[in-house]
Amino acid sequence: MDLADLRAAFAGRLLADTDAMAPHLTDWRRKWTGRAIAVAQPDTAAGVAAVVRWCKAQGVAVVPQGGNTGLSGGATPAADGRSLVLSTARLQRIRALDPIGQTITAEAGVTLQQLQDTAREAGRLFPLSLAAQGTCTIGGNLATNAGGVQVLRYGNARDLCLGLEVVTAEGELWDGLRPLRKDNTGYALRDLFIGSEGTLGVVTAAVLKLFPLPAAQVAAFVAVPSPAAALALLAGAQARLASELSAFEMLSETCLQLVLQHVDAARRPLAWPSPWYVLLEVSSAQGEQAATEAIEAVLEAALEAGHASDAALSASLAQFRSLWALREDISEAQGAAGPTIKHDIALPIGRIPEFIERTDAALAQHHPALRLVVFGHLGDGNLHYNLSPPAAGMAREAFTALEAPVNRLVHDMVHALGGSISAEHGLGVLRRDESARYKPAVELRLMQAVKQALDPLNLMNPGKLLGTPIPPNNAPET
Amino acid sequence: MDLADLRAAFAGRLLADTDAMAPHLTDWRRKWTGRAIAVAQPDTAAGVAAVVRWCKAQGVAVVPQGGNTGLSGGATPAADGRSLVLSTARLQRIRALDPIGQTITAEAGVTLQQLQDTAREAGRLFPLSLAAQGTCTIGGNLATNAGGVQVLRYGNARDLCLGLEVVTAEGELWDGLRPLRKDNTGYALRDLFIGSEGTLGVVTAAVLKLFPLPAAQVAAFVAVPSPAAALALLAGAQARLASELSAFEMLSETCLQLVLQHVDAARRPLAWPSPWYVLLEVSSAQGEQAATEAIEAVLEAALEAGHASDAALSASLAQFRSLWALREDISEAQGAAGPTIKHDIALPIGRIPEFIERTDAALAQHHPALRLVVFGHLGDGNLHYNLSPPAAGMAREAFTALEAPVNRLVHDMVHALGGSISAEHGLGVLRRDESARYKPAVELRLMQAVKQALDPLNLMNPGKLLGTPIPPNNAPET
Known part of the structure; x- marks a missing residue:
């Protein structure tokens, strides 16, 4: 295979030597390692399209990769070394920011942290927030429909996206970058590409929703006797705070102990241990005092009803951050253990x-x-x-x-109990077969039909999200 | 064609005589009238599947119909008389209401008004709200991704839906009724069926989001000098009220005059005419006084900045309703004129x-x-x-x-200007060809590929939403 043709086909970088490729061939948790023909890093969406067209012509599989922080192996190439890693990391432009329409248009390689910072500089909030935000990219966030800690109030990545630009499996550029709050002119292609983990096309840019920056945020760390009591506290908080309730996290005493043990700065926030804790956050448009009063009213009712036994409220930004750190450091503390x-x-x-x-x-x-x-x-x-x-x-x-x-x-x-085995991390290779075990056959067939329609050569991230095709329902039983 | 087989295939009603069918063959605005083999009204989702299977076997097109209140002709059969109208109006069960998870599971034929009322009786809000709510059904609302007056705060029908039950073009029942806030286990089939106007399958039931009932709602009718001033008022209201701002409507003096002229109960709410008005609504979790104070703060700032010249606030439910009626009666008044x-x-x-x-x-x-x-x-x-x-x-x-x-x-x-020609009414036959005129060719091809994949025989509401297939991009130019 002549990589010179590929190199000539787009502006950007093409990595083909082992050392340069290595960081792109292993996932974040080092659970999966693959091989690849090369790693292409185009500078533009047109370059992404050129790379996909080259791959299509050569019959080479495309493995799209953003910040490579996924937890399900969705961005790691297979071991056969016959695919090309297509990194969107160099698509880094913020194309537009509209403070009136409250939208930002960003290319796929912009990191989540950069997006948040750009929005904040314009006096706006981009609320998607998760542990890997310094490294993960918005393209990857959309490809996996990322969640995080603010979903309760603002929704997941899909809910925050108004429009997409995508390179299809044909290597065509679809400009669906519509910054509109309402648009009923056809199938929800945007939503189909979001969460498809690169198996239907490559996201190159997106129009995302922004929100007013909250005037104040207050956090409360609450001791609760049980998960059932935590649910009762949630109901009370939702009734009193409505959408001002911007996060509602739960953790066990075991989690807190791990953090206290492995994170130097961590301090127990309440005098006595409790089997469970809730970390709740209020984001208010009306300032610190209103937020604190609202949260106090919720907590008083919960204490009285026995749904909570103690609580600490943040009274400063430093306290707000240290309460949140107790929640955010659990993964790291668990890894250290x-x-x-x-x-x-x-x-x-x-x-x-x-x-x-x-x-x-x-x-x-x-x-x-x-x-x-x-x-x-x-x-x-x-x-x-x-x-x-x-x-x-x-x-x-x-x-x-x-x-x-x-x-x-x-x-x-x-x-x-009617749940899902992948809430926010996606299927990748980690949960692909387990998911198929639980899905209705009709749903698997519909998914296969969509895959076949949009990627008939099965070159877009093959083997991720979907496994072997399910026979059609009219095939003879075997 | 033997209708006896069809009649035997499902429990429910089958209308075949002209008078009984008539209301199902003409749309709400009487712009389109078609003909049909029959009108089937199954009582259950399994019955819907049986009807679709019969149609598939006979090569008969299926025209799904809910409350038949659409404005784009999407639920009217073609004039050739070779299709069957499949009414979901008799699927009327509320299957579940979960006040803790804040979800309601309803069959497609439940009217929007019934849904709202059922939610309210459980102390919850189902916020989708539009003029036809007494007649339109949730199945139709989802098939067209309905909008309405509360989208600003709560989103459109798609945003309010967590899970779907759908009869596919194969006549299979897909149970995607997951009441989950997060679920990243494959393609967004739910979102694909929503807004597809019955061209990919028939929605038979849905899990929908509920919200806490607001403690208080206050409306303000505000005179503004121009649309630009209205936008400035919107920005101020969003910054101060965040998601407590639950509606922000604009109307011209011409609209108000039509309402005053044609609606008996209507009274001019402000002393002096203005070229434009805004009707804004605040829904507060904290009660009447907090809502009124918040709205007054927004209006004072707008009056001072010259973005508003006068305003009337509702101080009672009757006033709240009469201010809203000035906005809601515009369509009727325009029709009367x-x-x-x-x-x-x-x-x-x-x-x-x-x-x-x-x-x-x-x-x-x-x-x-x-x-x-x-x-x-x-x-x-x-x-x-x-x-x-x-x-x-x-x-x-x-x-x-x-x-x-x-x-x-x-x-x-x-x-x-980068807009959409169908914000909330859908394409149906009314905007189908106009929409194709403005869509990128890549997008039309993707939509055709999805249609072909999920409805290869083109029997699901053919001719709606999508017109003649676009040739693939590698076909010779003609």
């Missing part, structure tokens, strides 16, 4: 207490040594129901061998 | 003043007799830029002859 088994699940919100109770019990029965590290975005019904080895330690191989049976146990319970 | 030419357009919000100025000028030049009746959801960038004959009257034929050239003029301007 040894290997991990992670789940990214969603449930009907009201069934979360039942899920925790039943799954905890099943794990205690079948895998009593494991330590539960449960936290998540309770307001969205999204739990990171994670596990660690016991505090006394465990052979790494023994722990690793538990991953598959524990996944099965947890995901079977999720399915039984 | 004679024939109408209507547009349902969306623009980047900041370009609305320019659009109005340039389009008004072009119409004044080419069609000086016409009366402009301009109003709409300014907060969403959605205008109903309508026209009426002059107050002195005009021959109906002469007026009707103007529809096509006026549409062209208005829509060309919308396109030049």
Whole structure:
């Protein structure tokens, strides 16, 4: 295969030597490593289209990659070395910012942090917020429909996107960059590309929603006796605060202990331990005092009803940040404590207490040594129901061998309670086959039909999100 | 064709005589009338599937119909009489209401009003709200991605839907009724069916989002000197009220005059006429006083800056309703004043003043007799830029002859300013070909590919939304 033709086809960088390619061939958590013909980094959307056209002509698979921070292996090439990594990292222009229409138009390679900062400089909020924001790109956020800590109030990446520019599997550039709040002129192609993990096309730019910057934000760290009490607190907060409630996170005492143990700056925020905690945040257009009064009213009612036993409110930006750090540092603290088994699940919100109770019990029965590290975005019904080895330690191989049976146990319970086994991380290769296990056959066939229609040669990130085609319903049973 | 087989295939009603079918063969505005083999009204989703399977076996086209209140002819059968109208009106069960997860699961034939009422009885808000709500059904609302007056705060029908149950073109039932706030396990089939106007499948049920009932709602009717001033008021209101701003409508003095003239109960709400008015609504979780104070702060700043010249606030539910009636009765009043030419357009919000100025000028030049009746959801960038004959009257034929050239003029301007020619009414047959005129060829090909993949026999509402297939890009130019 002549890479000179490819090199001549677009402006940007083409990496073909092993050292230069290496960071693009392994994922963030170093769970998957692949090989590639080359890594192309075009400077423009037209360059992305040229690369895809070259790949199509050569029959080479395209693996789109943004900041390469995904957790499901969706941006890592296969081991066969026959695909090309197409990095959008050099598409870095902010094309427009409209403070009146409250939109920003950014290219795929702009990092989430850059987007937030650009919006803030214009007096606006871009609310998508997650741990990898310094490195992840908006193209990747859209390809995986990223979630994070502000979904409760502002929605996920899909909800924040008004328009897209996409290079199709044909290597054509679709300009769907419409900055409109309403547009009913055909199929929701935008929503189809969002969350498709690069299997239908490559996002090169997007029009995103901005919001007014809140006048004040106040956080409260609340001790609650149980997940059911946390749900009651959530209901009270929603009734009193409506959309001023901008985050509602839950974590267990085990999570807090891990953070206190592994993060130097962390301090216990309340005098006494509690089995569970809620971190809630209010974003008010009306200033600090109004926010504090509103949150105090919610907490007083919860204390009186027995849904909370103690609470600390942030009275300064430093306190606000240190309360949030207790939540945000859980993943890092869990990693410092040894290997991990992670789940990214969603449930009907009201069934979360039942899920925790039943799954905890099943794990205690079948895998009593494991330590539960449960936290998540309770307001969205999204739990990171994670596990660690016991505090006394465990052979790494023994722990690793538990991953598959524990996944099965947890995901079977999720399915039984009407949930999803991938709330915000996507399927990639990590959850592709497990997801197919739980999906209705009709849904898998519809997805395969869409894939076949938009990528008939199966060159766009093959093997990610979707596995082997399901036979059509009129095929003979085998 | 043997209708006895069809009649035996499902539980429900099958109308085949002319009188019984008649209401289903003509649209709400009586612009289109078609013919049909029969009108099937199954009682269950399984019955809908059975009807679609019968149609597929017979090669009969299916025209899904909800409350038959659409404005674009999307639910009227063609004149050839070879299709079957599939009414979902008898799918009327509320299957579930979850006050904790804040969701309601309703069948397609439940009217929007019934949904709102059921939610309110449970102390929750279902915010979708539009003129036809007593008759339109949630199935139709989803098929057309309906908008209305609360989109600014709560989003359109797509934004309010978490899960769908759909009968596919194969006659299979897809159970995608997941009541989850986050679910990244594959392509956004839900969003693809929403807004597809029955051309990909038939919605039989949906899981919809509910919200806390606001503690108080206050409306203000505000005189503004110009659309640009209205935009400045919008910016101020968004900064101060954030998501408590639940509606932001604009109307011209001509609109108000039509309402005063044709609606008995209507009274001028302000002492002096103004060229334009804004009706804004605040929904507060914190009660009447907080809402009134917030709205007063916004209005004081606007009066001081010259963005508003006068304002009336509602101080009772009766006043709230009478202010809203001035906005809601415009369509009826315009209809009472004679024939109408209507547009349902969306623009980047900041370009609305320019659009109005340039389009008004072009119409004044080419069609000086016409009366402009301009109003709409300014907060969403959605205008109903309508026209009426002059107050002195005009021959109906002469007026009707103007529809096509006026549409062209208005829509060309919308396109030049980056807007959409169908903001919330959908394409149906009314805007199908005009929309294709403005869409990028790549987008039309993607839409055709999706249609071909999910409805290969072209039996689902053929001829609606999409016209004749576009040749693939590698076909020879003709």
